[in-house]
Amino acid sequence: MPNILVLNAGSSSYKLALYTIDKASIAHPQKPIWNCDYTWKEGAPTGHLSTFYNGKTLSNTTAPKHEPKSTLKTLLKQMVSCGAINDLTSIDIVGHRVVHGASAFTTPTLITPDVKAKIKSLSPLAPLHNPANLAGIEIIESLIPIAKQAAVFDTAFHSTLPEAASTYPGPYKWKEIGIKRYGFHGISHHYISLRCAELLKRDVNELNIISCHLGNGCSLAAISKGKSIDTTMGFTPLDGMMMGSRPGALDPGILTYLEQQKFASADSLFTTLNFNSGLQGISGTTSDMRDILKQRKEGHPRAALAFDMFCHSLRRNIGAMAGILNPIDALVFTAGIGENSTAIRAAGSLALIPMGAHLDVEKNQNNKPDTLISSQDSTIPILIIKTEEDWLIACACQSLFSG
Ligand code: ADP
Secondary structure, three states: OOEEEEEEEOOOEEEEEEEEOOOOOOOOOOOOOEEEEEEEOOOOOEEEEEEEEOOEEEEEEEEEOOOHHHHHHHHHHHHHHOOOOOOHHHOOEEEEEEOOOOOOOOOOEEOOHHHHHHHHHOHHHOOOOHHHHHHHHHHHHHHOOOOEEEEEEOOHHHHHOOHHHHEOOOOHHHHHOOOEOOOOOHHHHHHHHHHHHHHHOOOHHHOEEEEEEEOOOEEEEEEEOOEEEEEOOOOOOOOOOOOOOOOOOOOHHHHHHHHHOOOOOHHHHHHHHHHOOHHHHHHOOOOOHHHHHHHHHOOOHHHHHHHHHHHHHHHHHHHHHHOOOOOOOEEEEEHHHHHHOHHHHHHHHHHHHHHOOOEOHHHHHHOOOOEEOEOOOOOOOEEEOOOOHHHHHHHHHHHHHOO
């Protein structure tokens, strides 16, 4: 059985998960043998590390300052020293989450020098993500030279978007130079579609699903017969619904106004749109939904406004995805907010009340993963599903490894 290591090398976190799997079925997730989550804030003197062995917490502590190679070396050392694996040469294949594959990568791909060059060339499309993903690939290459490596792309699942959904209504020239809706969180939406079918005991090829991935970044997908046919994120992960620190869709006239009136430059807009908008921008204090909920309870008006705007944006975008699907067979909530916030699921589900969808208040309150939370008389099943992006990447690696 191959030993598969999954690395999600982000711009503020490294997540690793080790699996040993023989015949993988995406819809039946297995727990990693070992996994860890290292997070850092730019410029901070330390990071934070949690490690787990067979689901049990091994450590939850501050960790040395982030420096990509030494961080990964430390994490791999911990994986070996706790006995999860004999040594690094026992790792057969390392799967990497790569955010932007554009039109070049529509399936999981073994990494070659050409693939790395292409991922690098796509960096301008995902400047916060692709360089960090590529650095992860190159570091692993130097630390575990014997292992095969594979890239699984967040954009790939949306490569099935029809032209009418993926083309932006600017000049036709934009289409010719690759400006189109690529969509993101595809690994999560793909997993959700298969797991949802499994939980409903239906064939995914018979289902129309609205998948709501609500984490720090938020995106919705309209999935028909196992294929993404529309999604809220676009050319970049800035489009769509309101998020932790990104605004989601804006009137583009705001940007030209700010620039023309010299309120902002292209560089400052990049920072504003990526880090100082969304929940962060409106509350002025936090991009974290848990803090927003707490501050709202304490009576902070800007946190209350941020919450109301988030709910409005979610409802509006569920409505948009609903308009693309006929009929709607399931509404799914996933990721940090989707899996944990009763209030936000309740607000989002309001979008489908005209179609006869109703939550079961008690089930919704339980926050239990992989359960149905709609009432018995609901015409549309509503579910919470825990996303398992690492598992999907591990399954993709397993099938590439066994050829
Ligand atoms: P990422 O996109 O970085 O993977 P996550 O899926 O972990 O993010 O989601 C992070 C978001 O989930 C944060 O806004 C966090 O506040 C929110 N979240 C986590 N737990 C809860 C909870 N119990 N209630 C509400 N929001 C939560």
